[in-house]
Amino acid sequence: MTKASNIAATTKTIVKKHGRDKSALIAVLQDIQEAFNYLPKDALKAAGKSLGIPFSRVYEVATFYNAFSLKPRGEHIVKICMGTACHVRGAAAIQDKMERTLCIKPGETTPDNKFSLETVNCVGACALGPVVVIDTEYHGQVTMNKVDKIIGKLKEEGAQQ
Amino acid sequence: MVNLTVDGKNISVSEGTMLLEAIRGAGISIPTLCAHEAVSRSGACRLCVVEIKKGTRTRIVTSCLYAAEEGLIVDTKSERVLNVRRLVMELLLARCPESDVLKKLAQELGVEPQARFVADTDKGKCILCRSCVRVCEEVVGVSAIGLFARGSHKTVGTAYNEKSDVCIGCGACVYVCPTGHIEMISTGDKRKIWGRTFKMQPCDKCGKYFAPVDQLKFISKKTGVPLSELTVCTECR
Structure with a gap:
């Protein structure tokens, strides 16, 4: 299990890589999914916070696309x-x-x-x-x-x- | 000013006026659900459709989102419009068979539930117009709720269906909801909405519980007015 602090730190690095740009939300989520194989709740919260997007809006995007998984997935x-x-x-x-x-x-x-x-x-x-x-x-x-x-x-x- | 014809009547409205306002201004009624003065337009309910004619071409548009144009010929009661509107109403009715607002509107439009559209049982009274989400974002400014998933699974709520820590319990979403889908239970000093219970603030003068404490704190933070000055209800102020 990945620790919450690790999730937050990784998410922060990913957001930084995309220049803290709001419009890069989907790209950020894709990178988070690549890192953890799914979208952890803490990562969505952290991403929303550092991008300045409300958590509910991030969750809307994460649930809209079939390519995103909110449940942990296999290797x-x-x-x-x-x-x-x-x-x-x-x-x-x-x-x-x-x-x-x-x-x-x-x-x-x-x-x-x-x-x-x-x-x-x-x-x-x-x-x-x-x-x-x-x-x-x-x-x-x-x-x-x-x-x-x-x-x-x-x-x-x-x-x- | 732009001049247009609505159901044979010549009217002129200022530029940028939406057809819905222009038509209603001319004394012609158009049914709507999602158009609300407090939120931006989305054209979600599709009930405000009208037929427009430019040159020789006609088409159906949502009047709430279509700006009036010079020389436009608008028909609000053509057979084509009424057919589209009836179909929209039939679908809305199949989604929310329990909604009294929809039932009443359907009756006015002469629409009955259709056997070919199997009624949903799990959608409540939500027509997914997004008005509540809009008011929470545009007017209140907290974005506590959203529309999640998509297609037939789409639902309104808080993220992960959990208690939102940004919700201030103001009830603006309940106010703009055209069908009364959102549940808010007020019992004395408590208000329950979106799964969270809010403590209500009693008025310093009359003692009536008038607003959630979290909402007053939010207003105080946003406007800079000290909280102590906000604990009087609007009637006693």
């Missing part, structure tokens, strides 16, 4: 594309397989904090469908076997560290 974020192209190529089956492999539903995080599962509407790589994006890596033409492989590899990497 790896698994996004299954549910766009039309991926859907007709069997994204639902991939989702089912992913849910069983990770033992979580979309929006949840594994108890070991390794994986979070999300569904997204389109990642703009329809020719590769069905697409699964893990962190920043795109996996195209995903099959049941491929799900096991990708997740297995990530679990192995985690075990080695």
